[in-house]
Amino acid sequence: MINRNGATRSVKTETHLSDGRLRLYRLAAVCLGVLCVLQVTLNISLRLAFYNRGNETVERDQLQTSYNTLTEERDQLQTSYKTLTEERDQLKPIYNILTKERDQLQTRYNTLTKERDQLQISYNTLTKERDQLQISYNTLTKERDQLQISYNTLTKERDQLQMDRDYLTSKFSNLKQTCPEGWQIKLESSWYFLSTETKSWKESRQDCLKRGADLVIINSDLEQEFLLSFNKRAWIGLTDSVTEGAWKWVDGTPLTIPSYWYSQQPDNGGDNPANGEEDCVELNTETWLPVKAWNDQSCLDNRYWICEKVV
Ligand SMILES: [Ca+2]
Ligand SMILES: [Ca+2]
Ligand SMILES: [Ca+2]
Missing domain, CATH: 1.20.5 (Single alpha-helices involved in coiled-coils or other helix-helix interfaces)
Structure with missing residues (x-):
């Protein structure tokens, strides 16, 4: 019993020592773990510190370069x-x-x-x-x-x-x-005589016949204009004394073209008995304009006259 007790006591003592060592071991393990954790933490911290420090250096260098x-x-x-x-x-x-x-x-x-x-x-x-x-x-x-x-x-x-x-x-x-005195020459080889007095148509023609000529016969415009240039109311050789209205020249030829009767002539005296029968033709340049200047007039009236002698 006593051994047993002693043994028991010895066992109890050994158990008590083992527990102390276990605790010590546990404490050491804990400390070691803490140390490991601290080491890891330190390493990480250092690593971060160095890393940050490296970045700052790079940034500083870049900033310096930029600057x-x-x-x-x-x-x-x-x-x-x-x-x-x-x-x-x-x-x-x-x-x-x-x-x-x-x-x-x-x-x-x-x-x-x-x-x-x-x-x-x-x-x-x-x-x-x-x-x-x-x-x-x-x-x-x-x-x-x-x-x-x-x-x-x-x-x-x-x-x-x-x-x-x-x-x-x-x-x-x-x-x-x-050229006889008083005659003037004109076209168609004719001589012309303008009287300086006035007589009836018949007496005028007799004067021309005495001169070896006759009252003028007008054959052309030129002759008509030439006679008008005498500017006298004068007998010409045209009459209808034989047959009323049948006008003939003194050489017996009937009146044809050209003729130069004034407007409304011949009128044989018109309706005025005082004019008498008008059977002889005068140039009337005193009152009418040429070249239409013929008028039948009473043969008994006195007028200048124009004789023509064809040479
Ligand atoms: Ca003539
Ligand atoms: Ca007449
Ligand atoms: Ca008349």
Whole structure:
């Protein structure tokens, strides 16, 4: 029993020692674990610290580099600014000169614009005047051409008249020496005598017969106009005394064309008995205009007379 107790006591003591060691071991293990945790934490912290510190260094270096770059750019910009300022100062006078020149050119441009407008107006006016002158020129050209035609016609007529005049002058000069006093020469180789007194138609014809002639027979416009130039109321050799209305010349030929009766003649005295029978013809140039100047008149009235002698 006692051994047992002693043994028991010994066992109890050994158990008590084992528990202390276990606790010590546990404490050591705990401490070791804590130390490990602390080591890990420290490592992580250091790692983070170093990592952050490395990043800051990189950022600082980058910032330093950027700063340096910006500084260089600023210096370059400063230099450029100075250069540009100098160039601006140099360009300023040139700009002022160019501005003045621009203003002068603007003024000159305005002046030239006004002159151009005035010239345009002048040009338009001149164009109108030119057109009017062209129209006048065309009109004058037509008139000139017509005048040229008229001139040519008149020249031909003048030449023909000169030939006629030369012919008649030649013929007149040949006959002039035998021309009785009071006679005048005219066309168709006839002599004409205009009386200076008045007589009846029958007495007038007798005077012409005494002169170796007869009362005038009018054969043409030219002869009619020539006789009218005497400007006398004078008998001519035309009568209807044989048969009323049958007009005959003194050589017996009937009246044909041409005839030069005045308006409403012959009227054989009309309805006025005081006029009597009108059977003889006069040229009446005192009251009526040529060339229609024939009037039948009473043969007993006194008139000048015209004799014609055909050579
Ligand atoms: Ca005649
Ligand atoms: Ca009659
Ligand atoms: Ca009459």
